[in-house]
Amino acid sequence: MTGNGGQAQEPDGLAEAADANPEHSFQQMVLESRDIKDFLAELALLAASRLSTPGNRVHAGVTVLRRKKPEAVAASDAAATALDELQNGFGDGPCLTALRRRTAILVPDLSAESRWTPYVQTAMEHGVAAILAVPLDLAGDAEAVLNLYSGCSHGFSWEDITTAEAFAAQAASSLRLILRIAQLSDARNDLSVAMQSRTVIDMALGAVMAQNRCDRDTAFGILTRASSTRNVKLREVAATVIASISGEEHITTHFDE
Template sequence: MAGDAKKETAAEIGLHLQDLVLDSSDVGEFLNELAAYSAGSLSKPGLSVYCGITVIRRKRALTIASSNDCARAMDELQNTFGEGPCLTAMKEMATIHVPDLRDESRWPDYVHAVGGQGILSILGVPLPLEGETRAALNLYSPEAHGFSGEDIAEAEDFAERISKNLRLALRIAQLTEARNDLAAAMQSRTTIDLAVGAIMAQNRCSQDAAQQMLNRASNSRNIKLRDVAAGIIASISEGSAVHTHFDE
């Protein structure tokens, strides 16, 4: 019976995480909801747990979500000093436990900086992602020895479950970013091509010659090529904006 209850709880967690992904309007909202949900799920009666989620992308650590201001401050101090239990958890891909910050000798600069934050125990649990991107679930307790062996095992199991949803959220964010970059590139290309066409018409020259004129104007004025092109289009179209039309 106990096994069935455990499976049922796991299924409920999975369904809730799916709902978070589907119901969130953007990735940022999902991640903050995920941090709040993680904190609530791992808290115990009479003892609250705070949660932050940190990601390392392109060799830079970023706090992408937190359940409250305290968790965000603890995470950002780690990022500032470049050391701490959660950063170590990501680098070593292993759970890092700090039972009592007052007795901790690792990361001395970080430990000294967080002395007045009201946190006494920390748990950093790595979240397996893809490629070189790494992440960690950062858990904070205001009590010394706030995480028992059972709590640590539960946090590790929970981290494994949410990592799939986090991978999905980050992939959606990357696809959205790539789409936006492509749309911006197409918009710039349209503006430049229209300006080249205008120069060709005004100077009765070839496309290559018109492109060279545009490049020279950009270099001599130290202005981006797209901005020079936009100025040319605005001067001959009474300020009308240029639109790129494509099917999504």
């Protein structure tokens, strides 16, 4: 862990904005972040900057649970990344416990802590003296936890805990919005792909009906048998039929963007 002197890097004035209006700050982060990982990186920077004081530099990281495995996805600095990965490597610790139990956990003095002994001993060797872990309530969409590390025993005051929990609540609200937008975008893309596939298949059915002078059901049977025989998707068979007639290699539809 790095020395206690100095302050964490401030994320482009967001620390000052958070002091004045935390909700506005997170709204700004949502608008300016390129993706969820970028948002979480801003959150870690903001938390570290807000909670650090002269002589007590706080390192912040964010761990998410993916396919039941914890993964360090964002941090205020390299030290926080290393500390998150260290805990994930042990598979247990205050941050992972907070994530699983969905409740904030404070370890004010690691030297007096009797839980998670192998991890705690190693964390102390890396200069950690106090840990605060605050889970992000994402309403079942995902699981994440804000991890805060201090090199000072009792490095987190009750005011710090309140601030961290407020940050986590605001961030979780913003993350739920980002996740919902991403879900809507995925649904829109899936619908677009489905509509494109349906259009290509309809065009191929018309071509097969004209060539074989048959009805739609018969034409559909011809396409599905070809799909099964060649072990390729029905849309690909349909595209091949259209390409053989039109000479075009790339079949576009009204729904292509």
